[in-house]
Amino acid sequence: MPKSNAQQRALIVGAGIAGLASAWWLERAGWEVLVVEKAPSFRAGGYMIDFFGPGHEVARRMGLLSALEERRAPISSVTSVDSSGRRRGEISTAAYEAVADGVISLLRGDLAEVIRDDLRAPIRYGTTLSSVDDGRVVFSDGSSDEFDLVVGADGVHSKVRELVFGPSSLRYLGHHVAAFSFQDPVLSERIGYRYQMLTVPHRMVGCYAVRDGAMAALMLYRSDSPELPADPAAALRERFGDLGWVTPSLLSAVPQDVYYDEVSQVDMPVWHRGKVVLVGDACGAVSLFAGHGASLAMTGACVLAEELSAGFEGAFARYEARMKPAVEHTQEFGRRFIGWMAPASAWRISVRDLAFRLSGLPVVRNMIRGSLMPDVDGVLPRHRAS
Numbered sequence: 136m137p138k139s140n141a142q143q144r145a146l147i148v149g150a151g152i153a154g155l156a157s158a159w160w161l162e163r164a165g166w167e168v169l170v171v172e173k174a175p176s177f178r179a180g181g182y183m184i185d186f187f188g189p190g191h192e193v194a195r196r197m198g199l200l201s202a203l204e205e206r207r208a209p210i211s212s213v214t215s216v217d218s219s220g221r222r223r224g225e226i227s228t229a230a231y232e233a234v235a236d237g238v239i240s241l242l243r244g245d246l247a248e249v250i251r252d253d254l255r256a257p258i259r260y261g262t263t264l265s266s267v268d269d270g271r272v273v274f275s276d277g278s279s280d281e282f283d284l285v286v287g288a289d290g291v292h293s294k295v296r297e298l299v300f301g302p303s304s305l306r307y308l309g310h311h312v313a314a315f316s317f318q319d320p321v322l323s324e325r326i327g328y329r330y331q332m333l334t335v336p337h338r339m340v341g342c343y344a345v346r347d348g349a350m351a352a353l354m355l356y357r358s359d360s361p362e363l364p365a366d367p368a369a370a371l372r373e374r375f376g377d378l379g380w381v382t383p384s385l386l387s388a389v390p391q392d393v394y395y396d397e398v399s400q401v402d403m404p405v406w407h408r409g410k411v412v413l414v415g416d417a418c419g420a421v422s423l424f425a426g427h428g429a430s431l432a433m434t435g436a437c438v439l440a441e442e443l444s445a446g447f448e449g450a451f452a453r454y455e456a457r458m459k460p461a462v463e464h465t466q467e468f469g470r471r472f473i474g475w476m477a478p479a480s481a482w483r484i485s486v487r488d489l490a491f492r493l494s495g496l497p498v499v500r501n502m503i504r505g506s507l508m509p510d511v512d513g514v515l516p517r518h519r520a521s
């Protein structure tokens with residue numbers, strides 16, 4: 136049995152959305168929290184996410200909504216273009232608002248920064264774990280320590296998961312993805328705050344203006360193997376070099392530290408063992424196809440802290456029972472959404488673009504809403520933060 140919350144120590148591995156949100160909720164519940172992050176410094180920027188659903192409600196309970204609104208990117212529509220940049224279809228502004236009700240589009244790093252700025256817990260950068268034996272951990276610098284709780288919030292390729300649960304639980308979804316941002320005021324002016332994308336069978340390239348002359352780009356393509364290339368920029372040039380529109384400009388701006396990964400989901404029978412529990416992508420990655428990962432990461436952090444406050448005994452199982460159905464439902468939704476984001480044939484691309492063009496009609500709008508939004512209302516946390 137734990138003594139009192141004030142005396143308990145929690146280690147959180149990973150300073151992404153799940154780790155920072157876990158730190159936020161646990162320190163407010165009286166835990167002494169330490170966060171370790173393997174990156175040498177805070178990971179700013181990154182790719183744009185649409186933040187909505189239960190995570191939006193959790194952010195409201197954390198009192199962070201106005202700070203998030205300040206960083207909102209005014210993306211007004213989604214436009215499909217051809218290789219000359221001509222519009223093939225667009226989700227109208229009205230339809231987009233109806234589809235993405237209450238959505239905040241912002242950079243992943245901005246969401247993380249807003250949570251971090253409201254934290255007191257120390258974050259030790261450039262640090263990871265070498266081993267974990269229940270609450271006893273050895274850090275990468277050779278030091279060791281003992282904790283009452285170890286939260287693995289270290290993402291889809293979680294080291295904590297590997298150390299505690301063994302080999303990978305990844306379900307590969309047949310695609311590779313790259314995302315990056317760069318400064319280009321001219322292109323930024325030309326593209327504007329519209330998500331514009333060029334799709335050919337099994338390949339999609341998209342971009343949008345961010346702010347202050349910056350651009351963000353996303354590239355997605357089908358690959359039979361999850362194995363990552365040694366040189367991601369070269370792999371992207373090889374895959375997308377034949378595409379027109381603004382693709383050559385995007386390819387010439389791929390940075391050294393481009394985010395590049397296989398698109399996978401995490402599928403685990405159990406999310407906890409002893410004093411160790413996983414949150415966010417580490418136990419329930421839904422993939423970019425599902426588009427709810429940040430929201431579920433925030434929600435999981437809140438639900439975990441709530442259940443720990445209700446009593447340590449059985450808390451992990453109660454947390455898992457509340458979160459897992461929503462994660463599995465969203466994963467299933469994500470697998471169905473692959474056909475929207477990366478259609479396999481010219482015919483399917485045409486059907487999708489037709490739906491975009493007709494999106495002003497209420498009946499089509501409702502169809503799009505049904506296709507784009509998994510129903511995860513049931514996981515809304517039961518209690519209100521005081």
Ligand SMILES: Cc1cc2nc3c(=O)[nH]c(=O)nc-3n(C[C@H](O)[C@H](O)[C@H](O)COP(=O)(O)OP(=O)(O)OC[C@H]3O[C@@H](n4cnc5c(N)ncnc54)[C@H](O)[C@@H]3O)c2cc1C
Pocket residue numbers: 148149150151152153154171172173174178182183184185186187243262263264288289290291292293294295312314353414415416417420421422423426427428429430431432
């Ligand atoms: C291109 C793209 C678009 C997306 N769009 C959306 C969207 O529109 N809406 C949405 O809700 N979600 C979206 N997502 C998903 C969302 O970004 C993730 O689900 C969410 O960020 C997961 O947060 P996390 O904290 O669990 O993991 P991560 O963000 O991966 O954070 C894990 C952290 O742990 C650190 N770490 C890793 N290994 C170690 C280690 N061994 N030791 C210490 N630290 C470690 C990492 O450096 C990182 O800081 C998108 C994802 C991608 C890739």
